[in-house]
Amino acid sequence: MSRSGVNKDYLKKRNRGLVLQHIATERCMSRVELAREMGLTKTGISAIVNKLLEKGYLTEAEKEKETEETAKEQGRSPVKLEIGPDSPKYAGVVMGRGYAEAVLCDLTLKMYKYERVERDWSGAEELMGAVISLLDHMLEGREDVIGIGVSTPGPVDVKKGKIINPGYFHGIKNVSVTEPLRKKYGLPVFLDHDVQSLALLEQLYGSGRDYQDMLVIGVDEGFGSGIITGGRRFESNSGYPPEIGHVSIDHHGNKCSMCGNLGCLETYVGTEVIEKKVEEVLGKKKDYQAICRMDDNPKVRAIMEEMLADLSSAIVSLENIMNFEIILLGLGGVYWPERYLTILENTVNERKFSNRKTRTLVRKVSFLEKAMVLGAVCNAINKTFEGELLS
Numbered sequence: 001m002s003r004s005g006v007n008k009d010y011l012k013k014r015n016r017g018l019v020l021q022h023i024a025t026e027r028c029m030s031r032v033e034l035a036r037e038m039g040l041t042k043t044g045i046s047a048i049v050n051k052l053l054e055k056g057y058l059t060e061a062e063k064e065k066e067t068e069e070t071a072k073e074q075g076r077s078p079v080k081l082e083i084g085p086d087s088p089k090y091a092g093v094v095m096g097r098g099y100a101e102a103v104l105c106d107l108t109l110k111m112y113k114y115e116r117v118e119r120d121w122s123g124a125e126e127l128m129g130a131v132i133s134l135l136d137h138m139l140e141g142r143e144d145v146i147g148i149g150v151s152t153p154g155p156v157d158v159k160k161g162k163i164i165n166p167g168y169f170h171g172i173k174n175v176s177v178t179e180p181l182r183k184k185y186g187l188p189v190f191l192d193h194d195v196q197s198l199a200l201l202e203q204l205y206g207s208g209r210d211y212q213d214m215l216v217i218g219v220d221e222g223f224g225s226g227i228i229t230g231g232r233r234f235e236s237n238s239g240y241p242p243e244i245g246h247v248s249i250d251h252h253g254n255k256c257s258m259c260g261n262l263g264c265l266e267t268y269v270g271t272e273v274i275e276k277k278v279e280e281v282l283g284k285k286k287d288y289q290a291i292c293r294m295d296d297n298p299k300v301r302a303i304m305e306e307m308l309a310d311l312s313s314a315i316v317s318l319e320n321i322m323n324f325e326i327i328l329l330g331l332g333g334v335y336w337p338e339r340y341l342t343i344l345e346n347t348v349n350e351r352k353f354s355n356r357k358t359r360t361l362v363r364k365v366s367f368l369e370k371a372m373v374l375g376a377v378c379n380a381i382n383k384t385f386e387g388e389l390l391s
């Protein structure tokens, strides 16, 4: 095929992917809205939509199957498009610390199956065994699954589909994930870092939908982060994800046991560190969720305000490089009282270098329950939106 032929084919798939994305994420409901959003003619959009209707990927809402022109003339709303019941399905798996979860979804994230196992993994073999057993259940009796998305604690070699050497991960490292799964199931498999997957979920379906530049922070014992820049996931050639937890906030500070740097953020604000600090002042152990509900206790309040000051210091440093429009807090951050978000947002906006007229927002992630596994499945769904998995 000639070069222009290849480009044309790519463009066609990319446009089909975009139409599916706009409908699946409810950004657009009709052909008119699609034409406006994508800057294409109504004829162009109709050709794409008709193809997708033919394949069963899209369906027209039952009510009124009339042409948009007639609808317009008669002052009625245009025909509403929806993702069809015969559209492709996707499996997602999270390989977690002490657990694994799997889901079967369509392009709108409607869940058809879900399963979770909890285990203190003895090693990579046991974890991969659990992943395969979960995927067997998800794919059982299905002919319509076209891709598998996987997420795991970073660092991850996204291109080779391998786990590198995550911290606190049962000693599991250097594990090839996508290749054995692809061979077993004959489906394309996409692996990414867990918080980066969470960022993708929020960008496609959640609080990040209207933004191109976004930082997602996973508040946990280690502070992971995910970055979307210029509307695309940030990716380094090394496969290492962005690690806000290892941004130094004090070069005379704590020596980090994970990386050896001095003053790493997570050695001050990690959830376990906070739980220890609270135990020291209260004389009894409280978990992070309980601590977040104790904002009226002055001792706890002082610890959490110090945590916010430490965190804002790292965020401002990153903000000055990346100029995020929005910062989302996930995992333990979803338990924070709203007051913490206000403090963080005010501090970031007072101290950031650039564009002070445009406020950088600090919010919680939209997805709470099952967010990690939905993030994992997005690694495959997004390939359809990018036009890659479409025939």
Ligand SMILES: [Zn+2]
Binding pocket: 245, 246, 256, 257, 258, 259, 260, 261, 264
């Ligand atoms: Zn470190």
